[in-house]
Amino acid sequence: MAGLPVALAAAGALAYGTAFGLFGEDARTTAGAAAPAWAEEAADGFASVDALGQKGTYGGRGGPVVTVRTLADLEKYATAPGPHVIVVAGAIPVNPVGKEIKVASDKTIIGSGTSGHIVGGGFFLGPGVHNVIIRNLTIRDTYQGVWNDKDHDFDAVQMDGAHHVWIDHNDLRHMADGLIDSRKDTSYVTVSWNRLGNNNKTFGIGWTENTTADLTIHHNWFRETEQRNPSTDNAAHAHLYNNYLQDDPGTAVTSAYGNYARGRTAMVLENSYFQGLTNPVIKDATASLVQRGNVFSGTRGRNESGGTGFDPRRFYPYTLDAAADVPAIVTAGAGPRSALGTPRAAATRTLTVAKDGSGQFTSVQKAVDAVPAGNSSRVVIQVKPGTYREAVKVPSNKPHVTLQGMGASRKDTVLVEGRASGTPRPDGSGTYGTGGSATLAVEADDFQARNLTVANDFDEARNQHLTGHQAVALRTAADRVLLDALIISGDQDTLLLDTAAKDRPGRVRLTNSYVIGNVDFVFGRATAVIDRSVLTLKKRWDGTSAGYVTAPSTPAGRKGFLITRSTVNGDVTAGSFFLGRPWHAGGDATLDPQTTVRDSVLSAAVRPAPWTDMGGFSWKDDRFAEYRNTGPGAGPAGADRPHLTDAQAADQEIADWLGDWTPAAG
Structure with a gap:
């Protein structure tokens, strides 16, 4: 296909996107509908044991499923009588910071x-509270600036005298006190598949003179945590297995110790992996600690065991993973999962496009035309390999459409057209304009595209006589648009991320993709996340290197562009490209353009002062910033290169951009 640079020969090596969960209903119950599988799941480990009148831990199973997006609704249902399955959709800020949301018995959150993020607060399970599942959440950011904080008891999950609790697949981090505190005879607890990080006092167990607590702790990833990993005091049975404890050298956090058994604790520690820790396993004289099959890599200091322990299989069945495999297994599997907390997918209808006539349609537009207006369930248009030279428009009355390339690579299925803003329309009604030049125009909500190349191969060199060389490959003017595993190729104005109107939302997530261009090649007023992608810089038609990656035109009070975990590179001259400039479309001074580039790799092509003015508007009056970028094009903070603080960065994460929408597969 014309216009694809040689550098894209390796594009197929970029991993295709994973599945994401659908956002839930508005805050209302869905009793009577078939419950998804995750709402029926029960705990393993000690939380599965029948005791204290409770038969295992299954949370709100059988109760109504309700989706919440506000703190008021979360508190309402967390304390409601009877079983409830409470789905947290989007980031919920907690006010005041440090507040612990009370949870009643028989709840799944x-x-x-x-x-699902809980920002600035956590949960509290009081005496007698039982049968609670806290799952698939990110709970973060109550930190008050004091590392060993003695004044703020702000935990992610605190349990005082509760029983039968399952804490599973969460991301817990950056709290003022503990990430998990299991206190005052709390028992029959399983903590599994969590990421615990960026914290001092991580996971404390005890605060009692009794020896009654039984806990299972498995497949958790402890990273950048100083102490209590966990610290286990007076536990009757503490079974720890297949956990990964990692202390990276040269970072701000150095471990004081790893697993700690004290008091009259009986601990069995099996097939865990300790990497780089100081004092990886310690015990006091009164505790019993039995080790089996653990791996210690680069550790130093105390590594202790002794006593008789117990046989966990007397209480429940379990299967051990090989300790050598634990780092790969846990880093891949711990933390929130896209398939959890999402409703059953609606039945989909499939249409097939093939150039050779072997499908239902020979053009993509004809398949789009066949989608019924106002359709309420997913329609997947499968496009067989080939080059389809056509302009395609998905109109606003046809939501829930997916374009799916069926080739082995995103390069196998190509949708391409070659018109620019100044190209005359065939009917003599003027030129196409920038928006009208798009090869693929998406005006319908809940659109998805996967495994395709979308290109505009307008030839600037041969069309210098035209006024208006903007040539859009892909234009979105809709909300909840997922673009995954694509190549989006052009020169000037490649990717227009817009909204249907200035006062309408337009959220886009682009992931695992390549975007190729030179001048303002990611632009518009949408709220867009570009994640795990490559922004490929391209020379201009005359062979010169000069350009701008982004030109946001964000309305005030909205989020603009977030580029995260991505790479900016290309075969261009060093120091020749800006990361962005403010586009005040039509001279609109009320706009507040925003681009944040964070946790990304910047090549030497990026200018040392990466932002610049546009159309008489200063970039310094708008919102342009970086955070934790690396590579030769990254640079220190300064007047011409603002960096976010840690606190500011905590409010500029993917969930903050997407709100109550979780991009979905299918």
């Missing part, structure tokens, strides 16, 4: 896909 679960994040919707990866979108």
Whole structure:
């Protein structure tokens, strides 16, 4: 296909996107509908044991499923009588910071896909509270600036005298006190598949003179945590297995110790992996600690055991993973999962496009035309390999459409057209304009595209006589648009991320993709996340190197562009490209353009002062910033290169951009 640079020969090596969960219903119950599988799941380990009148831990199973997006609704249902399955959709800020949300018995609180965040607070399970599942959430950011904080008891999950609790697949981090505190005879607890990080006092167990607590702790990833990993005091039975404890050298956090058994604790520690820790396993004289099959890599200091322990299989069955495999297994599997907390997918209808006539349609537009207006369930248009030279428009009355390339690579299925803003329309009604030049125009909500190349191969060199060389490959003017595993190729104005109107939302997530261009090649007023992608810089038609990656035109009070975990590179001259400039479309001074580039790799092509003015508007009056970028094009903070603080960065994460929407597969 014309216009694809040689550098894209390796594009197929970029991993295709994973599945994401659908966002839930508005805050209302869905009793009577078939419950998804995750709402029926029960705990393993000690939380599965029948005791204290409770038969295992299954949370709100059988109760109504309700989706919440506000703190008021979360508190309402968390304390409601009877079983409830509470789905947290989006980031919920907690006010005042440090507040611990009370949870009553028989509750499942679960994040919707990866979108469920509790920001600035946590949960409290008081005496007698039982049968609670806290799952698939990110709970973060009560930290008050004091590392060993003695004044703020702000935990992610605190349990005082509770029993039968399952804490599973969460991301717990950056709290003022503990990430998990299991206190005052709390028992029959399983803590599994969590990420615990960026914290001092991580996981404390005890605060009692009794020896009654039984806990299972498995497949958790402890990273950048100083102490209590966990610290286990007076536990009758503490079974720890297949956990990964990692202390990276040269970071701000150095471990004081790893697993700690004290008091009259009986601990069995099996097939865990300790990497780089100081004092990886310690015990006091009164505790019993039995080790089996653990791996210690680069550790130093105390590594202790002794006593008789117990046989966990007397209480429940379990299967051990090989300790050598634990780092790979746990890093891949711990933390929130996109498939959890999401409703059953509606039945889909499939249409097939093939150039050779072997499908239902020979053009993509004809398949789009066949989608019924106002359709309420997913329609997947499968496009067989080939080059389809056509302009395609998905109109606003046809939501829930997916374009799916069926080739082995995103390069196998190509949708391409070659018109620019100044190209005359065939009917003589003027030129196409920038928006009208798009090869693929998406005006319908809940659109998805996967495994395709979308290109505009307008030839600037041969069309210098035209006024208006903007040539859009892909234009979105809709909300909840997921673009995954694509190549989006052009020169000037490649990717227009817009909204249907200035006062309408337009959220886009682009992931695992390549975007190629030179001048303002990611632009518009949408709220867009570009994640795990490559922004490929391209020379201009005359062979010169000069350009701008982004030109946001964000309305005030909205989020603009977030580029995260991505790479900016290309075969261009060093120091020749800006990361962005403010586009005040039509001279609109009320706009507040925003681009944040964080946790990304910047090549030497990026200018040392990466932002610049546009159309008489200063970038310094708008919102442009970086955070924790690396590579030769990254640079220190300064007047011409603002960096976010840690606190500011905590409010500029993917969930903050997408709100109550979790991009979905299918």
